Amino acid sequence: MLHNKIxxxxxxxxxxxxxxxxxxxxGWVIILxxxxxxxxxxxxxxxxxxxxxxxxxxAYGLYYSLFxxxxxxxxxxxxxxxxYLLRSVAQQVATKENxxxxxxxxxxxxxxxxxxxxxxxxxxxxxxxxxLLFWLSLYHVLWSFLNFLRxxxxxxxxxxxxxxxxxxxxxxxxxxxxxxxxxxxxxxxNLLFFAxxxxxxxxxxxxxxxxxxxxNRIFVFQISKLKPDFSILKSLMPFTLxxxxxxxxxxxxxxxxxxxxxxxxLEAGIYAAAYRLLxxxxxxxxxxxxLFFPTVxxxxxxxKSIRAVVKExxxxxxxxxxxxxxxxxxxxxxxxxxxxxxxxxSHLSDVFGLLMFNSPFIVLYYIFSSILTAGNKLKxxxxxxxxxxxxxxxxxxxxxxxxxxYGAALSxxxxxxxxxxxxxxxxxxxxxxxxxxxxxxxxxxxxSILVLxxxxxxxxxxxxxxxxxxxxxGSIITSFLIKLLSLxxxxxxxxxx
Numbered sequence: 221m222l223h224n225k226i227x228x229x230x231x232x233x234x235x236x237x238x239x240x241x242x243x244x245x246x247g248w249v250i251i252l253x254x255x256x257x258x259x260x261x262x263x264x265x266x267x268x269x270x271x272x273x274x275x276x277x278x279a280y281g282l283y284y285s286l287f288x289x290x291x292x293x294x295x296x297x298x299x300x301x302x303x304y305l306l307r308s309v310a311q312q313v314a315t316k317e318n319x320x321x322x323x324x325x326x327x328x329x330x331x332x333x334x335x336x337x338x339x340x341x342x343x344x345x346x347x348x349x350x351x352l353l354f355w356l357s358l359y360h361v362l363w364s365f366l367n368f369l370r371x372x373x374x375x376x377x378x379x380x381x382x383x384x385x386x387x388x389x390x391x392x393x394x395x396x397x398x399x400x401x402x403x404x405x406x407x408x409x410n411l412l413f414f415a416x417x418x419x420x421x422x423x424x425x426x427x428x429x430x431x432x433x434x435x436n437r438i439f440v441f442q443i444s445k446l447k448p449d450f451s452i453l454k455s456l457m458p459f460t461l462x463x464x465x466x467x468x469x470x471x472x473x474x475x476x477x478x479x480x481x482x483x484x485x486l487e488a489g490i491y492a493a494a495y496r497l498l499x500x501x502x503x504x505x506x507x508x509x510x511l512f513f514p515t516v517x518x519x520x521x522x523x524k525s526i527r528a529v530v531k532e533x534x535x536x537x538x539x540x541x542x543x544x545x546x547x548x549x550x551x552x553x554x555x556x557x558x559x560x561x562x563x564x565x566s567h568l569s570d571v572f573g574l575l576m577f578n579s580p581f582i583v584l585y586y587i588f589s590s591i592l593t594a595g596n597k598l599k600x601x602x603x604x605x606x607x608x609x610x611x612x613x614x615x616x617x618x619x620x621x622x623x624x625x626y627g628a629a630l631s632x633x634x635x636x637x638x639x640x641x642x643x644x645x646x647x648x649x650x651x652x653x654x655x656x657x658x659x660x661x662x663x664x665x666x667x668s669i670l671v672l673x674x675x676x677x678x679x680x681x682x683x684x685x686x687x688x689x690x691x692x693x694g695s696i697i698t699s700f701l702i703k704l705l706s707l708x709x710x711x712x713x714x715x716x717x
Contacts, residue, residue, distance in 0.1 A: 252383050253510060257503050259387040262394055264500050269559060270401035272493060274409035277563060281489030283411045285478035286345075286353050288471040293339060294360035295464045296332035298367070300456035301325055305371040322440055324450065325368060329361045343479065355415040362422040363389075369429040372438050385429045389421040396421075458598040465605035469612045469635055473628040476616045481624060491625040493560060494572035501544050501579060505586045508537060512587070517594040526591065527653055532709050533587055534656070538663060539704050541579040542670065543695045547688060548576035550674040554684040567626070574629040581633075584640030588647045600646045608639035662704055669702075670695055 272280040305321055336357045340350065366385065373382040396417060400408035407413050433440060453460075474491050478484040512533055519526045548555060552573035556564040592601050612635035619627030648655055673694060677687040699705045 252379070252386060253507050255383055255387055257507065259390050259394070260503060261500060263390050264496055265559075267394055267397045267401070269493075269496060271397065271408060271411070271414055272489065273560065273563060274401060274404075275411050275414075276409075277489030277493065278483075278486040279409075279411055279489070280492060281474075281478060281485040281487065282349065283352065283414070284492040285474045285485070285488045286349060287356050288474050289340070289343075290336055290353060290356045290360055292464070292467050292471050292475075293336050294332060294357075294364065295460060295467065296335055297325065297329045297361055298364040299328070299453060299460035300463070301328075301368070301452070304452055304456060305368065305375070321452075322368075324452075325365065329364070332361065333357055352412055352415055355412065355419055359415065359419045359422060362419060362426060366422055366426050366429065369426060369433060369440065372433055372440065373429070376436065376438060378432070378436065381429075381432050385425055385432075388428065389418070389425045392421040392424060393417060458602065462598055462601045462605055465602060465609050469605065469609035469639070470632075472609070472612055473616060473632055476613070476620060477625060477628050480616075480620050487625040487628075490565075490568050490571060491628055493563075494556075494568055494575050494625070494629065496559070497548065497555070497572065498575050498578060501576075502582060504540065505537065505582055508533070509586045509590055513590045513594060516591055520594050526651070530587065530591065530647075530653070531656065531659070534583075535659060535704055536710065537583040537587065538580055539666070539699045541583045542663070542667060543692060543699075545576045545579040546667070546670050546674055546695075547692055549573045550678050550691065551684055551688050552576075554688075567624070571625045571629045574626065574633060578633055578636050581636040581640035584644050585636070588640075588643035591647050592643065592650070595650060597646065597650055600650070601643075604639050604642045604646065607642065608635045611635040611638055659704075662702060666699060666702060666704055669698055 275283070301321055301324065333354075336353065337350065340353055345353070366389070370382055370385055373379075373385065397408060397414075399405075430440065474488045477491055478488040481487050512529075515529060516526050518524075519529065552569040553564075553566070556569045556572055560568070589601060592598075612631050615631035615634055616628055619631050621627070623630065647653065670691075674691060677691055680687065682690070696705075
């Protein structure tokens with residue numbers, strides 16, 4: 221639903237620049253992340269979930285499919301330009317060169333709109349959907365321009381303003397939609413109104429951000445110098461390709477569900493509802509990537525070994541991901557009923573339970589793709605991501621007609637398993653690191669203990685919320701007892717970061 225993967229990719233470049241920016245960045249990084257996490261959780265569970273319940277799973281499924289369709293193509297409007305701008309502002313490159321980027325984004329945005337509608341026509345979308353698609357495409361364009369302006373804030377070290385504008389649009393929408401949902405006002409179920417509201421919220425954020433930049437005498441464009449410079453696109457292509465491939469193999473499922481099945485919109489809505497908690501849990505890994513990447517980059521640049529920080533990070537995040545995925549699997553029915561009430565079903569619960577098994581392999585993605593990016597191994601990243609996309613498409617063509625949304629979840633899981641393990645394999649090859657067999661065996665033992673405990677709790681007469689609490693707390697204690705985690709390890713990792 222929201223932009224976890226692409227946000228993480230932007231963070232990788234953003235925090236890589238920390239070596240050329242002021243030391244006070246670290247404090248604002250933490251504030252920025254905490255504010256974003258808080259707002260995003262309210263957005264996901266307060267607004268998105270509420271809108272889906274109000275509009276219905278089928279209508280929301282169409283919205284979700286169109287959102288992801290336009291989102292994947294939105295790489296056209298920002299093929300890495302925002303990160304290029306951030307780097308140049310931070311390094312105090314001539315302003316006139318930056319001004320050329322604004323006109324380039326205008327042209328690319330127009331091209332993006334054209335490509336989106338041509339692709340929609342070629343994909344067989346009904347023309348009645350084009351109004352909603354237009355507003356969603358406009359949202360992605362404006363969101364890209366807001367990030368463009370925020371790049372100036374980051375580069376100029378205006379961190380307070382950057383923190384505000386990182387959440388302002390979502391905060392405005394939360395203030396609008398929470399009352400609509402609470403009082404069951406009809407507009408809350410209107411998805412076109414939902415899309416237009418997002419456009420308006422981003423537009424307000426852009427205007428306010430532009431005013432802040434003007435007050436600080438930072439000029440984004442000049443009418444007399446609106447001359448696009450296409451030369452930078454060539455250097456951005458490897459990163460652009462990686463971003464597109466990662467987006468595509470993570471967002472293609474809902475699009476294929478909607479197009480391949482007679483009841484595709486309903487199945488896409490079920491998939492969206494099941495994916496919501498995975499999307500929320502990914503916030504943890506985005507937070508980690510934002511801290512892990514600059515550390516690894518610094519170590520590589522200084523010629524230091526990264527094995528210790530990789531080992532500690534791998535153990536910590538894998539333990540967390542395993543606990544999350546198994547907790548959701550054992551209590552999938554209860555969690556889905558808690559979130560969606562009588563709209564829940566055994567089908568939704570099964571899709572949700574399977575999707576949550578992606579969590580450990582998402583950890584592999586964030587850890588090892590961060591390392592490969594820091595080591596400038598974009599060719600390997602693109603090969604793996606391309607393979608992941610191909611596997612996902614082929615498996616979706618086979619599984620979706622048979623198993624519906626569950627088939628899409630299964631395809632996603634297999635593709636992510638292959639991609640995640642490939643990222644890890646390339647890390648061991650490029651950095652000549654030993655395979656952590658001892659840790660893997662410990663993790664298998666950890667999983668076995670948790671599975672046994674989960675089944676015992678599942679079939680006990682204890683209330684599921686208490687069972688869930690016992691399972692999670694028992695899992696954490698077990699991880700310390702078998703020395704997968706320890707206070708010393710956590711302290712050592714925090715010192716490295």
